[in-house]
Every structure is written in C-alpha cells, then in structure tokens.
Amino acid sequence: MKKTSNRPKPVLLIALGGNALIRKGQTGTAGQQLENLKVPAKQIARLSRDYRIIITHGNGPQVGNLMLQQECCDTVERMPLEILVAQTQGQIGYMIESTLDEALMEMGINAQPLVSLISYVVIDEQDPSFQKPSKPIGPAFDREKALTLPYPVIETPKGFRRVVVSPKPVTIVEKREIKALIEKDFIVICCGGGGIPVVRKGRTFDGVDAVIDKDLASARLAEEVGVDLFVIATDVQGVALDFGKPTERFLQTISLEEISRHILKDHFSAGAMLPKVEAAMQFVSGGGAQAVITHIEDLEASVRGKAGTRFLH
Amino acid sequence: MKKTSNRPKPVLLIALGGNALIRKGQTGTAGQQLENLKVPAKQIARLSRDYRIIITHGNGPQVGNLMLQQECCDTVERMPLEILVAQTQGQIGYMIESTLDEALMEMGINAQPLVSLISYVVIDEQDPSFQKPSKPIGPAFDREKALTLPYPVIETPKGFRRVVVSPKPVTIVEKREIKALIEKDFIVICCGGGGIPVVRKGRTFDGVDAVIDKDLASARLAEEVGVDLFVIATDVQGVALDFGKPTERFLQTISLEEISRHILKDHFSAGAMLPKVEAAMQFVSGGGAQAVITHIEDLEASVRGKAGTRFLH
Numbered sequence: 001m002k003k004t005s006n007r008p009k010p011v012l013l014i015a016l017g018g019n020a021l022i023r024k025g026q027t028g029t030a031g032q033q034l035e036n037l038k039v040p041a042k043q044i045a046r047l048s049r050d051y052r053i054i055i056t057h058g059n060g061p062q063v064g065n066l067m068l069q070q071e072c073c074d075t076v077e078r079m080p081l082e083i084l085v086a087q088t089q090g091q092i093g094y095m096i097e098s099t100l101d102e103a104l105m106e107m108g109i110n111a112q113p114l115v116s117l118i119s120y121v122v123i124d125e126q127d128p129s130f131q132k133p134s135k136p137i138g139p140a141f142d143r144e145k146a147l148t149l150p151y152p153v154i155e156t157p158k159g160f161r162r163v164v165v166s167p168k169p170v171t172i173v174e175k176r177e178i179k180a181l182i183e184k185d186f187i188v189i190c191c192g193g194g195g196i197p198v199v200r201k202g203r204t205f206d207g208v209d210a211v212i213d214k215d216l217a218s219a220r221l222a223e224e225v226g227v228d229l230f231v232i233a234t235d236v237q238g239v240a241l242d243f244g245k246p247t248e249r250f251l252q253t254i255s256l257e258e259i260s261r262h263i264l265k266d267h268f269s270a271g272a273m274l275p276k277v278e279a280a281m282q283f284v285s286g287g288g289a290q291a292v293i294t295h296i297e298d299l300e301a302s303v304r305g306k307a308g309t310r311f312l313h
Numbered sequence: 314m315k316k317t318s319n320r321p322k323p324v325l326l327i328a329l330g331g332n333a334l335i336r337k338g339q340t341g342t343a344g345q346q347l348e349n350l351k352v353p354a355k356q357i358a359r360l361s362r363d364y365r366i367i368i369t370h371g372n373g374p375q376v377g378n379l380m381l382q383q384e385c386c387d388t389v390e391r392m393p394l395e396i397l398v399a400q401t402q403g404q405i406g407y408m409i410e411s412t413l414d415e416a417l418m419e420m421g422i423n424a425q426p427l428v429s430l431i432s433y434v435v436i437d438e439q440d441p442s443f444q445k446p447s448k449p450i451g452p453a454f455d456r457e458k459a460l461t462l463p464y465p466v467i468e469t470p471k472g473f474r475r476v477v478v479s480p481k482p483v484t485i486v487e488k489r490e491i492k493a494l495i496e497k498d499f500i501v502i503c504c505g506g507g508g509i510p511v512v513r514k515g516r517t518f519d520g521v522d523a524v525i526d527k528d529l530a531s532a533r534l535a536e537e538v539g540v541d542l543f544v545i546a547t548d549v550q551g552v553a554l555d556f557g558k559p560t561e562r563f564l565q566t567i568s569l570e571e572i573s574r575h576i577l578k579d580h581f582s583a584g585a586m587l588p589k590v591e592a593a594m595q596f597v598s599g600g601g602a603q604a605v606i607t608h609i610e611d612l613e614a615s616v617r618g619k620a621g622t623r624f625l626h
Contacts, residue, residue, distance in 0.1 A: 029390050030520075065389040066400075069379075072386035075452075076378040077342050083404055087379075090403025091396050093431040094509055098518045101486070105516040113490050118406040118429035118502075139388070173414070177426050177499070184493065189431075196407055203418040205411045207343075 009052045010228035011182055012303060015218040015279075016040055016057040017234040020296055021092065024235075028061055030095075037099040040233060043300035044187075045103035048112060051303070052182050054227065055096060056218040059088040059193030063211065064138020064162065081164065082120075082196050082207035089118055089192035096189050113186040120173045121195030121217055123208060127167035135166035135211050136271060156271050165210040169195065169217040173205070175224040182225060191217050215279035223286045230283045230291040231302060232276050237295045238309030239277060241267050253310045256285055280311040322365045323541035324495055325616060328531040328592075329353055329370040330547040333609055334405065337548075341374055343408075350412040353546060356613035357500075358416035361425060364616070365495050367540065368409060369531040372401035372506030376524065377451020377475065394477065395509050395520035402431055402505035409502050426499040433486045434508030434530055436521060440480035448479035448524050449584060469584050478523040482508065482530040486518075488537040495538060504530050528592035536599045543596045543604040544615060545589050550608045551622030552590060554580050566623045569598055593624040 020040050022028040044053060066084040070076065079087075093116030104112050133152050140159030141149065153160045172178070172191060181188050194212030198205040215232055222230040236243075240250045241262060254262075259281060268274040280291035294301075294308025302308035333353050335341040357366060379397040383389065392400075406429030417425050446465050453472030454462065466473045485491070485504060494501050507525030511518040528545055535543040549556075551563045554575060567575075572594060581587040586606075593604035607614075607621025615621035 027390050030392050030396050066382075068389050069382040069386040072388075073382040075385075076381050077340050079343050079404070083343050083407070086403040086407035087400035088403065090399040090401065090406070090431060090505075091392070093403070094396070094399035094433065097431060098433060098511070098520075102517050111489075113493060115428075115487065115490050116431035118403060118410060118431075120407065120411060174428065176424075177428050180426060180497065184497075186490070192403075198411070204415050207411075 009050060009185070011054065011225070012047065012051045012229050012231060013054040013056065013218060013222045013225070013227040014040070014044065014231045014233060014299065015215055016055060016096070017232070017296065018058045018060055019235040020057065020233065021095070022061050028065070033095055034099060037095055038103070040296055040299055041096070041099040041103040044100060045107050045109065047300055047303055048104070048109070048187060052185055053187045054178065054182060054221070054225065055187070055189045056191040056214060056221065057092055057096060057189070057193070058214045059085065059092060060137050061139070062088040062091060063193060067138060067162070080207055081209040081211065082198065085193045085196045085211060086118060089196070092192050093117075093189050100187070113184070115181065115186055116189040117174060117178070119190045119192065119195045120198050120205065121191065121212055121220075122170045122173060122200050123167035123197050123210065123212065124170055125199045125208075129165050129167045129210075133163040133165045135164050135213065136161035137164055137211060138162050157269075166213055167197065167208070167210055169212050169220045172217070172221045172224055173198070175221065178221070179225045191221055213275050213279070215276050216282065219279040219282040222283050222288060228289055229303065230280065230288060231299065232280060232291070232293045233296040233299050234276060234293065235295065237298065237307065239268070239273065239293050243267070243269075243273065251309045253312055255312055256281055259311065284311045284313055322363060322498070324367065324538070325360065325364045325542050325544060326367045326369065326531060326535045326538070326540040327353070327357065327544045327546060327612065328528055329368060329409070330545070330609065331371045331373055332548040333370065333546065334408070335374050341378070346408055347412060350408055351416070353609055353612055354409070354412040354416040357413055358420050358422065360613055360616055361417070361422070361500060365498055366500045367491065367495060367534070367538065368500070368502045369504040369527060369534065370405055370409060370502070370506070371527045372398065372405060373450050374452070375401040375404060376506060380451060380475070393520055394522040394524065395511065398506045398509045398524060399431060402509070405505050406430075406502050413500070426497070428494065428499055429502040430487060430491070432503045432505065432508045433511050433518065434504065434525055435483045435486060435513050436480035436510050436523065436525065437483055438512045438521075442478050442480045442523075446476040446478045448477050448526065449474035450477055450524060451475050470582075479526055480510065480521070480523055482525050482533045485530070485534045485537055486511070488534065491534070492538045504534055526588050526592070528589050529595065532592040532595040535596050535601060541602055542616065543593065543601060544612065545593060545604070545606045546609040546612050547589060547606065548608065550611065550620065552581070552586065552606050556580070556582075556586065564622045566625055568625055569594055572624065597624045597626055
C-alpha cells in the first residue's frame with residue numbers, strides 16, 4: 001500500500017464536533033454513536049487517498065456522563081476529571097478507529113496504518129481560567145433542577161449545564177510522536193476531548209481538574225505538527241453573521257482582519273461558534289495556510305474547497 | 314537519541330498485572346494507582362536503554378468499577394462491556410504513559426518516543442467460553458451479599474466476584490501498527506485489559522460483551538509482533554509447586570514438557586497462576602524464545618536473568 005510518489009501527501013487535521021457522535025434529541029447509546037460516526041468515517045476514508053490525516057474529537061457529553069455516573073455511586077473511588085477525560089479518549093478513540101477501519105475496508109483499503117493515541121496536553125497553572133469556570137459539560141437541566149445542583153452551572157442554548165475550568169493548551173506532549181507517525185502515513189486519532197490536562201512541574205506531570213477546549217487544542221496540535229489544512233467539523237454549514245436572524249448570511253472565505261471586526265461586533269456566541277472561530281484564527285495567524293469550519297456532512301466537500309467557511313491570512 | 318548501532322535492540326513485551334496499579338488492601342484512588350506504577354516505570358525506563366519495549370496491562374478492578382458506577386446511575390445511557398474496556402485503556406494507558414514519561418525524564422532520557430494505543434482484539438463468536446462465563450472482574454463480596462447480586466458470580470480467594478465471558482484472543486487488530494512502531498524504537502503501551510473484544514463479520518467489527526484475559530492477549534501479541542522475551546509481572550516471585558503449602562518451591566527454569574506435567578497435577582489455580590502459565594507456554598510453544606513470570610519488584614532482574622521463573626522450549 002505504501003505510495004512511492006516523491007511528493008508527500010498534504011496533511012489534514014480534522015476536529016470532529018460533538019454531533020459526530022451524538023445528535024440533537026439522541027440519548028447517546030453506543031449504537032447511536034457508532035452509527036453517527038459513519039458520516040465522517042466514509043468521507044475521511046475517501047480523503048485518505050489524497051491526504052495524510054490527523055483526527056481529533058470532542059467529549060463534552062461523554063465526560064459529563066462519567067461524572068454523573070461516579071457521583072451516583074458511593075462504593076467506588078471517584079476519579080479526578082483528567083482521568084475521566086482519559087476514559088473518554090479510550091471510548092471515543094475506539095469508536096472512531098473501528099468505524100474508520102470499516103469504512104476503509106469497504107473501499108478495499110486494507111493496509112492503511114491507523115492508531116488512536118492517548119494524548120495529554122500541558123496547560124499553565126497560572127491560566128486565568130482557574131478564576132472563572134467557563135466550559136459547559138454533561139447534560140442540560142431546567143432552571144429549577146439547576147438550582148439544586150452542587151456545582152457551578154451556566155445557561156446555554158440547550159439549558160443549564162455544569163461548567164468546569166477550561167485553560168488554554170500550551171503544548172501537546174505527544175507532538176513528536178504524532179509528527180513521526182504522520183510522516184509514516186499513519187492516520188492518527190488523538191487529543192480527544194482537547195487532551196488530558198496536565199501541568200508540568202520539573203520532571204513530573206500533574207493532572208488537573210479541567211477540560212481543554214478541543215478546537216483550541218487541535219489548533220495548537222495543527223501548528224506544532226505543521227499541517228496544511230485545519231478542518232473544524234460541526235453542526236452548521238460554516239460561520240454566519242447574524243446567525244439565527246432573518247439577516248443571517250454564511251461566509252465563504254474570510255481574512256483574519258475581517259473576522260476580527262465581526263468578533264468585536266459580537267457576531268459569535270461564546271459557548272458555540274466563538275471558540276471555533278478563535279481556533280481557526282489561531283492556526284492561520286500562527287502561519288498555518290488555511291483553516292475551514294464546515295458541517296460534518298460537508299467534510300469532504302470543504303476539503304475540496306466546495307463548502308464551509310475558509311479562513312485565510 | 315536514535316541509536317545508530319547495526320544490531321537492533323531485542324524486543325521485550327511486559328504484561329503488567331493488577332498489582333502494578335492497585336495493591337492488596339487499597340481502594341484504588343487515582344493517587345494510589347499513579348504511585349504504585351512508579352515501581353515498574355523506573356525499571357522499564359532503565360530497561361529501555363537495552364531493549365525495545367511493549368507494555369500491556371490488566372484492568373479487572375477498573376472495569377468492574379465502571380460497571381458498578383453505571384449500574385448505580387439511571388439518568389445516563391449504559392455502555393456495553395467492550396466500551397468500558399475501551400474506557401479503562403484510556404485511563405490506565407494515560408497513567409502508565411505519564412508515569413513512565415516521568416521516569417524517563419528523571420534518567421535524562423527526553424527523546425524516547427512513547428505512545429499508548431487503543432487496541433481491539435478479534436475473538437471467535439463460536440468460542441466455547443460463551444457457554445460458561447469464567448473471568449472474575451470488579452470488587453469481591455461476601456457470600457451473603459453475593460446471593461443478592463443480579464449477575465453470575467464465582468468464589469475466588471478474595472471473595473465472591475462477578476464473572477463475565479472470556480474468549481480466547483484470535484488476533485490483535487493493530488499488530489502491524491505496533492510492529493512498525495517497535496521497529497522505530499517507540500515504547501508502545503497497548504492491549505490494555507486484554508484488548509477491546511470484537512468479532513469480525515465481513516467488513517465490520519462488532520463489539521462483544523466480554524473481557525479477554527490480558528496474559529493470553531499479550532502472548533498472542535508477542536507471537537504476532539515477534540518479541541524476544543515475554544515477561545509477565547505479577548504479585549508472586551514466580552511459578553511455585555505446592556503454592557501456599559509448607560512444601561512450596563519456586564521454579565527457576567522450566568521446560569514445556571515439565572510444566573505440562575505439573576498442570577496435570579493441578580499445581581496452579583484456575584483464577585490466578587494457571588492463565589499466566591498457559592500464556593507463557595503459548596508464547597514459547599509457538600516459537601517464542603523465552604517467557605518469564607516474575608514479581609513486579611523483580612521485573613528488571615528477571616529480564617537480566619536473575620529472578621522469576623523462565624519458560625524454555
């Protein structure tokens with residue numbers, strides 16, 4: 001299967017949003033999550049002919065569920081949040097890998113190396129987010145129930161959800177390994193849920209009770225590995241001005257300067273589109289060639305330049 | 314860091330038993346598990362100078378805990394057993410990788426590539442074990458409590474524990490990737506908890522409600538990758554005849570023929586030493602050079618030929 005062409009295939013980093021696994025109105029059974037993953041998996045299998053590929057993914061509902069489960073149960077030692085993130089990397093990594101494996105086999109591609117890696121990500125213990133939990137995780141509750149919960153919550157479009165600290169990613173610990181694997185044409189699934197958050201103290205890594213935004217971690221990884229195109233796959237067709245209003249209009253391409261102006265005018269919601277826009281901007285402003293935000297159904301089309309909102313320098 | 318010697322380093326596969334993570338009398342907090350892992354991690358870091366290394370591990374208490382937690386909680390979708398195995402691969406893979414990373418840094422080894430992989434393992438859906446659950450997982454209960462449990466249990470030396478189906482591993486799905494990584498001198502952590510059990514049906518993988526014995530999966534991986542020495546690290550110094558009796562005697566080296574005779578005389582308990590002995594025999598009888606069963610404190614000494622019970626053809 002090894003290609004012997006002299007020009008290596010360009011590298012894509014695809015960040016899969018929550019709807020890759022659980023769709024609106026679903027409870028998130030294992031069967032639903034595996035079925036939903038076929039949508040990106042088939043497209044990624046086709047793209048693998050022309051691109052080397054890194055896949056990252058979110059874990060909001062999954063890590064929230066593990067938190068709820070361990071809070072229900074008094075007979076078992078509770079694990080800190082970073083261990084729960086690690087557990088979701090195992091779960092979702094397996095789900096993506098096996099679904100993609102099947103999609104590759106369906107295309108007759110039987111020798112594509114494919115791995116899911118556990119990934120941890122260094123954050124700064126002075127990160128200002130420790131003063132202000134901001135990342136919603138787990139299920140949504142109504143106001144009445146939310147008032148009874150023993151942890152901080154915020155109101156989101158879906159209802160009231162638990163919030164946890166969400167520090168900025170500083171560096172992906174496995175970046176060298178991921179780069180080496182991509183050079184060998186492995187498809188690599190990594191940085192699940194934004195990575196397991198750790199602080200580095202001399203020669204030790206200490207886990208941190210936090211969740212890193214998966215789009216920002218993906219942008220950091222895209223920079224550190226040096227990818228050619230960074231794709232954020234989500235549940236809307238791209239970046240819109242006046243989203244949800246009669247004047248709503250989606251953007252096809254946008255420069256860093258233009259998008260900065262739209263941010264100042266509060267066009268993007270803090271809990272949804274804004275972190276994606278910031279992740280795309282971070283990659284392009286750091287020297288990355290292109291980033292695109294697209295609907296997961298249009299993943300392949302967006303890579304081919306036919307869908308999504310493309311960020312240029 | 315890359316060695317340029319012409320002779321590649323021999324390959325070790327080290328299977329870490331449950332006591333690498335949780336010791337007798339411990340409840341298994343995250344802190345305990347990370348602390349306990351320092352014992353093998355320091356030895357593995359030293360061994361990495363002379364050997365290429367694959368690490369596998371058990372997950373019995375961890376997967377049992379996740380089962381208990383999800384049974385406590387009515388508001389969250391329950392996941393099938395193979396997904397819980399995947400979750401433990403994330404948890405324990407992270408714990409081993411970060412502890413080993415620290416041990417390597419302490420020795421001044423900063424560029425050793427190191428990854429934890431999600432691994433799934435094909436089993437045969439006709440496996441006779443489906444008729445008879447035999448693998449104990451999770452916590453131990455007294456007889457009175459055991460009678461009230463809604464699932465099958467067996468009596469073990471620790472008390473009554475839940476039993477699940479434990480089919481034989483047929484092949485490790487990621488064997489080619491693991492072999493390629495070892496050839497590049499990566500340390501690879503994989504096949505956690507014996508691997509995520511799947512049956513292959515044409516072009517799909519279906520997860521199975523079962524747990525594969527981690528020593529048997531490790532033996533299969535050792536064969537498939539072609540390792541030079543297969544080490545099973547546990548909580549006793551090696552294989553003993555008349556274990557626990559006044560006539561107890563530990564074996565230093567043993568041939569396949571001799572050990573077969575001892576098995577026929579019921580020297581080894583089905584829930585503890587027997588599967589380890591069978592795994593060591595499987596590797597050696599399949600053409601593997603040597604296998605050793607050793608105490609985790611003696612891991613390095615056993616590789617150097619100074620501890621444990623060594624299986625020879």
